[in-house]
Structure formats: C-alpha cells, structure tokens
Amino acid sequence: MKRHMLFELSLARRFLEENRGQTLLIIVGIGIGVAVMVFLSALIDGLQANLIQKTVGRSPHIVISNAEYAAADAVTARDGSQVLLMDATQKTLRPIVDWRSVTTAMIADERIDTVLPVVDGSGLIRRGKVSRAILLRGFDLQQANRMYCLNDSIIAGNRNAQDGSVLIGKSLAEDLRITAGDPIQLELPGREPLVVMVDGVFDLGVAAINQRWLVMDQHRVAALLGTGDRVSTIEIQVNDVLGAELVAREWGVRWPHYQVESWQQSNASLLSALKSQSSSSYTIQVFVLLAVILGVASVLAISAVQKSKEIGILKAIGIRTVSVSRVFMLQGLVLGTFGTLLGFGLGLAMSQAFVVFAKQEYELLLKPVTTIVIVIATILAATLSAYLPARKVSRINPIEVIRNG
Amino acid sequence: MVDPLIKITDLTKDYGEETLRTRVLKGINLEFKCGEFTSLIGASGSGKSTLLNIIGALDRPTAGTVVVDGTDLNQLDDDELAHFRNRSLGFVFQFHFLLPQFTVLENVLIPYMIYAGPANPTMEKRAMELLDRVGLSHRRDSRANAISGGEQQRVAIARALINQPRIILADEPTGNLDTANTKSVFTLLRDINGQYCTSMIMVTHDRELAGRSDRLVEISDGMIIRDEYLTNPTEK
Ligand SMILES: Nc1ncnc2c1ncn2[C@@H]1O[C@H](COP(=O)(O)OP(=O)(O)OP(=O)(O)O)[C@@H](O)[C@H]1O
Numbered sequence A: 001m002k003r004h005m006l007f008e009l010s011l012a013r014r015f016l017e018e019n020r021g022q023t024l025l026i027i028v029g030i031g032i033g034v035a036v037m038v039f040l041s042a043l044i045d046g047l048q049a050n051l052i053q054k055t056v057g058r059s060p061h062i063v064i065s066n067a068e069y070a071a072a073d074a075v076t077a078r079d080g081s082q083v084l085l086m087d088a089t090q091k092t093l094r095p096i097v098d099w100r101s102v103t104t105a106m107i108a109d110e111r112i113d114t115v116l117p118v119v120d121g122s123g124l125i126r127r128g129k130v131s132r133a134i135l136l137r138g139f140d141l142q143q144a145n146r147m148y149c150l151n152d153s154i155i156a157g158n159r160n161a162q163d164g165s166v167l168i169g170k171s172l173a174e175d176l177r178i179t180a181g182d183p184i185q186l187e188l189p190g191r192e193p194l195v196v197m198v199d200g201v202f203d204l205g206v207a208a209i210n211q212r213w214l215v216m217d218q219h220r221v222a223a224l225l226g227t228g229d230r231v232s233t234i235e236i237q238v239n240d241v242l243g244a245e246l247v248a249r250e251w252g253v254r255w256p257h258y259q260v261e262s263w264q265q266s267n268a269s270l271l272s273a274l275k276s277q278s279s280s281s282y283t284i285q286v287f288v289l290l291a292v293i294l295g296v297a298s299v300l301a302i303s304a305v306q307k308s309k310e311i312g313i314l315k316a317i318g319i320r321t322v323s324v325s326r327v328f329m330l331q332g333l334v335l336g337t338f339g340t341l342l343g344f345g346l347g348l349a350m351s352q353a354f355v356v357f358a359k360q361e362y363e364l365l366l367k368p369v370t371t372i373v374i375v376i377a378t379i380l381a382a383t384l385s386a387y388l389p390a391r392k393v394s395r396i397n398p399i400e401v402i403r404n405g
Numbered sequence B: 001m002v003d004p005l006i007k008i009t010d011l012t013k014d015y016g017e018e019t020l021r022t023r024v025l026k027g028i029n030l031e032f033k034c035g036e037f038t039s040l041i042g043a044s045g046s047g048k049s050t051l052l053n054i055i056g057a058l059d060r061p062t063a064g065t066v067v068v069d070g071t072d073l074n075q076l077d078d079d080e081l082a083h084f085r086n087r088s089l090g091f092v093f094q095f096h097f098l099l100p101q102f103t104v105l106e107n108v109l110i111p112y113m114i115y116a117g118p119a120n121p122t123m124e125k126r127a128m129e130l131l132d133r134v135g136l137s138h139r140r141d142s143r144a145n146a147i148s149g150g151e152q153q154r155v156a157i158a159r160a161l162i163n164q165p166r167i168i169l170a171d172e173p174t175g176n177l178d179t180a181n182t183k184s185v186f187t188l189l190r191d192i193n194g195q196y197c198t199s200m201i202m203v204t205h206d207r208e209l210a211g212r213s214d215r216l217v218e219i220s221d222g223m224i225i226r227d228e229y230l231t232n233p234t235e236k
C-alpha cells in the first residue's frame, strides 16, 4: 500500500463521519440484508441437514443388489416406454455370490464407513391366533449396530445384542403382545415352523421397520433359509452423506452386473424438493444482495453530489482522478465491512431467538462455506456498487467548482 | 538573459461548440520572471480567470503554449498536470475552499498528504510555521468551517505554501472580504512574495491593490492592452 492511500482512507473516513446519520442508516440497511441472508441460510441448511439425517442417518446410504428386471422386455415391447424399464416393482432379487470379495474391496475405500452384507427373507410369525408378515433380516449384529444404532434402540431386553440374539420391531411386539424372553413361532416358506426366543425389542423410529423386521445373525438366517454362502444385498454407509451418489456411481461402474443405488437415487423426490428449496433461498439472497448494491450505490451517489465542492478543490490542488475514485470505493468497502459485521451479529441473534422461541426440533446450521460466501459477496457488492458514483465524482472538473463557488 | 519562469506564447482559448464558438483569449504573449508580483486586471468577462486557469494547468489552451520552468504543459497528460499543480503551484481562490471535514492544520497539510500520505513531524512543524506566519497558529485544531472568512483565506494561503511552490496564483483572493481583511490578506501575499521569493499572479478588481504590485497587466476582450512595471509602489 502506498502512503497516499492512507490519506485516501482518511478522506473516506471523514466523509462517512460527516454524514453520520446517512452512514449509520446504510450500515444498518446492509446489516439487515446480511442478517436475512445468514438466518435464511442457517434455517434452510439446518432444516435440510435434519431432513437428510432423518432420512438416511440410521439407514444405508448405498445398497448393492443383484436385481434382474424380469418384466422389462415385455413392458418395453408393449408401449415402447423406457421409464417402465426401471420400475422397481418388476425386478426380482437374485443372491450375491461373491459378497466376500465385494465387501473386502469396499472396506478398503476410505470414503466408506460401514459395509453390511445382509441375508433377507420373508415369512410369518405367529403367537396364539395372531400372525404377522415379517421381513427376516440376517446380518452381523456388531456391524449393524454401527449402521442402525441397534443397541441404543433396544427398548426391552439386553441392550448389548449378542451374535445369537433375536430382535423384533416395536410394533410387531405390541401386535403380538410379546416382550423380551417370550417365544414366537416362525414360519418360513417351504420349512417346518420353529420356535425362537425373542431377546430384545427395538424401536428404530421408522414405522415400516418397527412393523416388519425380525433381526438375527447373518449365518443363522442363511441356515434357516438354506441360502448357503450368499447374501441378498450389501448395505453401505459412507462418511460424507452427500457424497454417497458419487461413491455409488464409481462402484457401479466397477460392477456393472450389480445395482449400486445411492440414497439420493432412491429418494429422488426428496432430493429435488431440497434442491428447489435451496434455489428459492438463493433467489431471495440474490435479491437481498441486489438491494444492498442499490442502497450503497444511491447513498454514495448522493454523497458524491454533496462532496463535489471538496472533490473539485482537491483536484485543483492536485489529487489524481484514480485517488478520488478510490476514496469512494473505500467508502463502499467500509460500509460493506461494517454492515456485514453488524449483519452477522444480527443474523446469529435472530437464529438464536428462533431456536429459543420457535422451539423447532431441528438445529440451525451455519456452514463455514456459506459464511465466507456471504461475507465476500456482500463486501464485494458494496465496494463494486461504489464504482459508478466513484467514476462520476472523479471526473468533476475543478474549474466548474472554482467558478461557481 | 535567463529563461523566464513562465512563458506564454500565442495563447488562444475558445469556448463553445462549432457555431456558438467564442474566442475568449485572442493570442496572448506574456513572460513572468522569478519573484515578480503581478496584478492581472480587466473588466468582468475579459478572460482573466480563463488565463489564470490555463497558467494554473486547470484548463488546456485551444492553441499556443505555456511553458513553466522548462515544462511545456501541452505535453503533460491529466495525471501529470495534477502532479504539476500539486508540486509547482499554489492556489488561492475567491471562495476559500477549505475542507470542512478537516482541522485548520490538516487543511494546510492536504496538498502534501495527497501525494505523501500522513504528515511527519517535520511537515507538521512547517505547517505550524506557516500558520504562525498567517497569524492563525492558535486555531490549528479548529474545524475549518468554524473560523471567519478572512481567517479561512489566510489558511488557504498557508495551504498554498506548504509544498513550497515557485508560483502562487490567486483569483480575486480578496473578492469576498471586507476592507480590513482585504488589507491584511494582500499585505500577507506581498510579504510572502518578498520573503520566499515566490512569483505571484493575482487577479483583482481592486485598482488600489493592483497599484501596489511590481507589475500590472491589463486584459480586455481577450487581449493584453497594458503591461507595465510599477517603479514606484505606493506601499510603505
Ligand atoms: N465554460 C465556459 N463556457 C463558455 N463560456 C465561458 C466558459 N467559461 C468562461 N466563459 C466565458 O469566457 C469569458 C471570460 O470569462 P472569465 O471567467 O475568464 O472572465 P473574468 O475576466 O475572470 O471575469 P470576472 O471578472 O467576472 O471573473 C466570459 O465571457 C465567460 O462567459
């Protein structure tokens, strides 16, 4: 920085100080704008993080299956539509034979946190006259605990699921009026009914799971179903939830004969809802930024007129045109910086007040990236909006000022 | 013979576009030597300010040259002209034109700070000496708009001197002042001219003040009609 810029800075400061009321007003104006941006971002991001957490927090982010679309050709032949090709109801699941090598390969990927091979089967459980359809799920209970937080979800029975444990969903247990330690009769297609003891009841917070799941160790389910050394699906959790799609796509390329489906694909409508929510939030922010730009530009345009006499005399005694421009750009920078600081304080206070008073179940989330973008965008906008007034005022002809007094 | 400090050759200045064009200066030839105190007089609208503004590098001539201290002003671009005004000239205007956002002392230092940034103690000392010289050192910390018109004009004179220019241009410096202030401001300019050997060109309507200069130049309708050295100044 050259030394004469210090004088430009002090000029900018004196000009701003002279119109104290105007200066404070525009700083507050920018502040409110920034506060809205901060609050809105924190609200939307918090809401979305919460929704995503709810959707996939305790469920697989990627599911690998060996699906075969049996009806696909017939459907395509009838109406020629490609959409029906992907109809999930038309597919039949085949077992995955090489699940051990798939699992080993995926664990080596450091983006992946948990890999859970699962043996699934359907059947009935019966107690007295009541019977319910179930989904029999067999997996390693230690690994499953990492994905589904099984231990923490157990509401009756031993909280530490052992390899031999049999766990059932809360709604199932209520329907059959059983609890930990009770026997149930399990009926699997093509097998003799057998009696198993329930070791625990879980509540995973999802109705479909609580109503249908009967959970056991992988090998026990495989033995019961007679599937041998094969699994139905491989469930995966990744470290970065939002990155799941990319990971899924990469592994899908590697194993083209399997379906590698990310949660984003299976929740496409949720995701597009989130996207349109985000883009409406961005739209609002862009307009807020536009208002900041217009505010700063108009205040500085007025100030430029008010200060034309001073600028004229400064030019007469030799200040350069660029210096005058910089004096006004600096004013924009100062207004933008103070406005942004104030706005951040306001925005955080608003967010805090919202958490306290609105009592929402989700937390507001202010991402560092968002913060940086808002700060830079606002300060840049304020500085650049000074450009036109600065250019105009820097071209004042000192003779006009001297002549007219 | 030594080169003159200012040499004006065949200077013309037109205002207005095409058909409405009027020639305000119609071929001026003038030379100014170091240390001269010149009064420029003439009727209103005769072109005095126009000439002074061109000498002061605030305006450009339509034709002709102004050479100051060996520099042809036509050869300089706008930024170089600004720098030239700052380093080589001091201005005193009819309207005092101090910056009300700054104190008296700061106003004196502004021509320095424009190029060199905040003043160092040496410069502050010089500014204080100049304020002392114009009799206003006791007002150094006053806001520039909190002092009287005559005082403001004296601060403007101190400001014109801060970069130690060889030439001071004054356009009706006493035009807005009462008799007492007129006398003190003129005496000040005259004394500074003697003390620092600064060339002074002053536009005035005051025949009496003009009569107390070294040299009298009269302009009428854009032409020099009189240019004489006053051998017997009436002052003192
Ligand atoms: N920007 C301009 N456009 C058109 N005409 C101008 C312009 N500036 C000055 N003039 C004309 O040039 C002529 C000379 O003006 P100038 O200001 O030099 O006169 P002056 O001798 O200083 O008069 P005064 O004693 O009233 O200050 C006047 O007729 C004026 O109207």
Ligand SMILES: [Mg+2]
Residues within 6 Å of the ligand: B048, B049, B050, B171
């Ligand atoms: Mg004039």
